[in-house]
Amino acid sequence: MSKEHPVIAITGSSGAGTSTVKNAFNHIFGRVGARPVIIEGDSFHKFDRKQMKTAMELEDKKGNKYFSHFGPEANHFDLIEKTFKQYGEKGHCDRRYYIHSDEEGAPFGKNAGEFTEWEDVGRDSDLLFYEGLHGGVKDGNIDVAKYVDLLIGVVPVVNLEWIQKIHRDKEQRGYSAEATVDTIHRRMWDYINYLTPQFSRTHINFQRVPTVDTSNPFIARDIPTQDESFVVVRFQDHKYCDFVYLQDMVAGSFMSRPNTLVVPGGKMGFVMELILREQVEKMLKH
Template sequence: MSSKHPIIAITGSSGAGTTTFRRIFDNIFRREGITAFRVDGNAFRRYDRKRMQHMVSQAEKQGRCLSHFAPEANFLDRLEGLFREYSRSGTGLCRRYVENETLADIYGVPVGSFTSWEEVPNGTDLLIYDGMHGGCAENSWTHREMSASHNPVIIRRRKKLKERKMRGIDIAQWVDLLIGVVPVINLEWIQKIYRDAHEKQKSPESTTHTIMRRMEDYIAYITPQFSLTDINFQRVPLTDTSNPFELREIPSLDESIVVIRFREPARYDFPSLLAQIPGARMTRRNTLMIPGGMLDIAIKSICTPLVHELVQRYRSAAAAPT
């Protein structure tokens, strides 16, 4: 962490609902007069879309799993390098992943490919990351191995690190505010199936196959991050989601509750939060439950003071004589 150049990371699987957080944080930045540099986690994928399809096909023929969740499919060392360099100097190397035709027109490269690596521009107040690996840390993977030593992905990874005498990836150590977005798993699957069908024209069968293929990597590399987060937002639907593999509409926020867990509850003024968020109540000393329709208000109420504190520390450090 660094008081000079703070980093916020919003971490969650594809289909988890991080887009809502992106929109609200953009509003917070505008209201607070903050210049943020946004990093899309997809930019640190190792392969472009066409190459990834080929690599997945080859892995399946060999009886192996390969997914975007796994370290082997990403440049996690470069992501950690960006966080480390930005925290120290406010710069670092980043690029963009071209997700759709609109971005392809902007950047002049094909859909499913990447722009060139470029330096983060000078003069930003903070860096905000939105993706699947903002809380990745090798030590969290080894905890998983203790309870599931049969997992060949983790065993291979740890053996390789030991042979090379390398330290593991620890992206989380550079993050000043780490937020987990993790709906209950059935809802996450429903959201992904629905989104892929409507935005990517994928069949429910194709997306279901993807979910099943990458489940081992989800358990190994995504789930452990939520033990390291400062705050977790978990949406729980109040509708029947018992069979998420039917193509259906996503339960609305008003048909949900949101469970919010705070890693360090002493930092927060819960009486004030309860007064600001209609319908909120404490279920544990570190857990707040809110009506789903109050999510926007909750994110603003909880996160605005944290963002303000980070930026004030940065600006004070920058103004201090060296």
């Protein structure tokens, strides 16, 4: 890990709510004057959209029903490790973007589902900030987590995660619930073997737990609101948290274990900023 060129990574599944933490960090970066290099996890996919469709069809013909964006066959885990390591040592790295829409691709002359060219970035930055699926992944000799100074996990209970994904895919991407359920099933092997283990390596986990019935996520009409939830915040080490201060600041919060704080769901963004701003400021002092 690097004190001079720190690396922050948010890791979580598709539909987990990593964008909430990303927004909290964006507010923090603005308030403390930090200049981050933003790295998106999608940029490390091995295949563009057309290539992925072809690869998936070939895997289906082989009888492999679990080929997905979550696993090593469809991602450059080695390049994530290389990027984090290079930035930590030199303060710059290579970056590209995965284009999600034609509007997003217009400035680059690219279409939805394509990649931009790799370019060297970060020479005037203060830190690297990654958001994606594999910020703490390990696979064989590859150990991405080793090069992360602050690793944040975003892990709703799994039924809530699925509800969020089904609704997001329908509203933002036009997918049917059936298509999303098929995707969830396809990804399950890689989810268990490559995503879930990351959350034992994180420095801080944020897990939203609904207080309403989510027992059948595939028929849920609504996403439980934050006010219908609690957020369980687990710390790897006490150095990442002043529990007395946080309980004084957040009404209704309590400790459920010596390293775990529970807060009302409506306070999630506020608590994230309280906890994470202190960590960013410590990094920038080195």
